[in-house]
Amino acid sequence: MHRILAWLRARADNVAVGLLTVMFISFIVQILSRYVLNAPVDWTLELCLTTWLWVVFWEAAFLLDDRDHIRFDLLYVMAGHRMRRALALLAALAIVVAFLVSLPATWGYISFEKIRHSDTLHIRLDYVFSIYGIFMLATIARYGLRIWRLARGGKIEAPVVEEAP
Amino acid sequence: MSVSFALCFVALFVLAGMGAPIALSMIGAAIVYLVVSGQDLSLAGEQIIQGLYGSFVILAVPLFIIAGNLMNAGTVSERLLAFCNAIVGRFRGGLGHVNVVVNIILSGMSGSAVADAAAIGKVIIEMMTKDGRYPAGYAAAITAAAATIGPIIPPSIPMVLYSLISDASIGYLFLGGVVPGLLMGLVLMLLNARAARTRNFPVEAPVPLRQVPRVTARAFPALLMPVILLYGIYGGVTTPTEGAALAAGYALLLAGPIYRALGWRGLYNVLSSSARQTASIGIVIGGALIFNYIVAAENIPAHMAAYLEGLHLNPLAFLIVVNLILLFLGCLLDASTIILVVLPLFIPSCRALGIDLVYFGVVAVVNCMIGLITPPYGVVLFVINGITGIPLSTIIREIWPFIGMLIVALILMILFPEIVLWLPQQFGYKGTVG
Numbered sequence: 001m002h003r004i005l006a007w008l009r010a011r012a013d014n015v016a017v018g019l020l021t022v023m024f025i026s027f028i029v030q031i032l033s034r035y036v037l038n039a040p041v042d043w044t045l046e047l048c049l050t051t052w053l054w055v056v057f058w059e060a061a062f063l064l065d066d067r068d069h070i071r072f073d074l075l076y077v078m079a080g081h082r083m084r085r086a087l088a089l090l091a092a093l094a095i096v097v098a099f100l101v102s103l104p105a106t107w108g109y110i111s112f113e114k115i116r117h118s119d120t121l122h123i124r125l126d127y128v129f130s131i132y133g134i135f136m137l138a139t140i141a142r143y144g145l146r147i148w149r150l151a152r153g154g155k156i157e158a159p160v161v162e163e164a165p
Numbered sequence: 166m167s168v169s170f171a172l173c174f175v176a177l178f179v180l181a182g183m184g185a186p187i188a189l190s191m192i193g194a195a196i197v198y199l200v201v202s203g204q205d206l207s208l209a210g211e212q213i214i215q216g217l218y219g220s221f222v223i224l225a226v227p228l229f230i231i232a233g234n235l236m237n238a239g240t241v242s243e244r245l246l247a248f249c250n251a252i253v254g255r256f257r258g259g260l261g262h263v264n265v266v267v268n269i270i271l272s273g274m275s276g277s278a279v280a281d282a283a284a285i286g287k288v289i290i291e292m293m294t295k296d297g298r299y300p301a302g303y304a305a306a307i308t309a310a311a312a313t314i315g316p317i318i319p320p321s322i323p324m325v326l327y328s329l330i331s332d333a334s335i336g337y338l339f340l341g342g343v344v345p346g347l348l349m350g351l352v353l354m355l356l357n358a359r360a361a362r363t364r365n366f367p368v369e370a371p372v373p374l375r376q377v378p379r380v381t382a383r384a385f386p387a388l389l390m391p392v393i394l395l396y397g398i399y400g401g402v403t404t405p406t407e408g409a410a411l412a413a414g415y416a417l418l419l420a421g422p423i424y425r426a427l428g429w430r431g432l433y434n435v436l437s438s439s440a441r442q443t444a445s446i447g448i449v450i451g452g453a454l455i456f457n458y459i460v461a462a463e464n465i466p467a468h469m470a471a472y473l474e475g476l477h478l479n480p481l482a483f484l485i486v487v488n489l490i491l492l493f494l495g496c497l498l499d500a501s502t503i504i505l506v507v508l509p510l511f512i513p514s515c516r517a518l519g520i521d522l523v524y525f526g527v528v529a530v531v532n533c534m535i536g537l538i539t540p541p542y543g544v545v546l547f548v549i550n551g552i553t554g555i556p557l558s559t560i561i562r563e564i565w566p567f568i569g570m571l572i573v574a575l576i577l578m579i580l581f582p583e584i585v586l587w588l589p590q591q592f593g594y595k596g597t598v599g
Binding site: 013016017019020021023024027028030031035045048049050052053055056057058059060063064066068069070071072073074075076087088090091092094095098099101102104105106108109110128129132136139 | 176179180181182183184185186187188189192193196197199200205206207209210211213214217218219221223224227228231403407410411413414433436437439440441443444445446447448449451497498499501502541542
């Protein structure tokens with residue numbers, strides 16, 4: 001199980017690196033085309049914005065752990081073991097409920113965008129925006145899994161900031 | 166304030182307080198708001214998607230992250246360190262001065278204090294503490310304090326974020342940071358010179374003069390980076406976002422073909438960690454976008470501006486109050502959260518009071534950067550603790566005088582707006598204060 005997860009994670013990382021690379025390269029193409037060749041191309045901007053949107057939510061869906069996220073964990077770090085478990089459980093529960101509640105409407109919004117296309121590459125916008133839906137589903141699944149683990153008495157993550165010995 | 170907004174606020178504090186990621190807390194709180202106020206639940210997602218997909222300016226953030234990581238991997242910082250050591254290492258307390266000067270140069274290439282601290286922290290702190298020359302806490306503290314200059318001297322990720330929420334020009338914001346950044350360097354060096362005398366820090370054996378040209382030549386391509394970047398942006402050649410791409414491209418050239426310090430594997434790792442950092446800031450930007458939408462829909466800034474007007478504050482008193490609030494928040498919150506979520510509340514009041522937004526932005530960003538080294542929550546302190554193993558308590562004992570000096574610099578900037586605005590005005594900026 002662990003090996004499959006690690007393999008999937010590595011592939012997800014490949015995708016993220018690929019997206020960031022495309023973004024970087026299209027920027028360079030944009031600069032070269034505008035300032036060196038004097039023949040600006042217009043598709044680069046849209047490609048940059050699309051890959052940026054995808055990198056953010058792809059990472060957030062599959063790769064960002066709690067320690068990668070910007071967090072306010074002063075109270076969490078100070079709390080004792082039992083308290084920490086309770087906090088982690090409650091937080092996960094709240095996130096799952098909120099995301100589940102807004103999922104149908106958000107999904108509706110995204111699929112409604114199928115009638116529109118992007119400006120230069122003419123990609124259907126529901127495809128472009130679908131990554132946000134994927135992010136919501138993945139977040140619900142990941143935090144749902146955490147609730148399940150914590151409720152069964154599984155280990156909680158150590159606080160991120162610990163004083164070195 | 167409506168009930169739904171109050172509940173939204175409570176939800177944000179409770180969720181974030183429980184240790185949930187700030188971004189997810191903001192999205193969750195926004196959903197609470199939409200449910201209670203009976204609005205369309207898809208609004209949260211819509212605002213986030215449209216906001217991130219529709220802003221060209223934000224793209225500078227991932228590009229500056231890539232540029233910074235490439236330089237860290239490409240031995241750029243070590244070369245700069247050797248160069249600065251040859252120039253200022255010969256004075257009493259020399260390595261302390263080297264630390265500040267190398268951070269000033271590095272800040273002309275990178276836009277993040279955390280990246281700067283990570284880049285040179287380990288090497289310079291090891292140099293300083295070798296044979297017990299400097300106390301570990303002092304070495305760590307001055308490194309942390311000097312790293313805060315990074316996002317003040319352009320380029321700067323926090324200033325890109327500020328420009329996003331205030332519509333102030335990034336170009337002028339960047340220019341406005343130059344003199345304040347140098348001022349911060351100056352006060353830190355003054356403090357170091359004093360400490361070197363009273364605590365009798367050692368004098369290093371000076372690097373022989375005939376070695377200086379060689380050390381300079383090794384660092385020269387790296388030293389060109391700020392020049393290229395600033396010329397690109399202020400020569401009117403590129404936009405700041407394209408400047409960021411140029412910086413990343415040049416950093417790739419330096420690390421790869423020029424310094425031969427980065428192979429394919431290394432490049433992959435740089436991009437992988439850049440993607441991670443990009444997303445962790447990007448998703449907070451997303452959360453802030455929906456939160457700012459709610460704050461605007463509730464007309465909070467107008468209420469706040471009216472309230473402040475009722476207090477008959479003059480601009481200076483307003484700035485002092487705001488800076489005290491920001492310093493306090495800086496002890497508890499991350500800088501990007503403060504800039505994206507808290508600062509928008511003050512912008513309408515600034516407009517009403519006639520406070521220039523470039524000036525306000527630079528002062529606020531300096532303030533937030535001080536927040537990076539104020540305990541108990543100071544990201545740069547954590548980074549240095551993480552890479553050197555020097556206990557936080559040891560660093561914190563020595564950090565106070567540095568925080569004090571940086572606050573002195575901040576007060577000077579508040580009292581004398583010319584420190585910020587003089588340089589932008591030389592480049593045609595029309596804004597003034599009062």
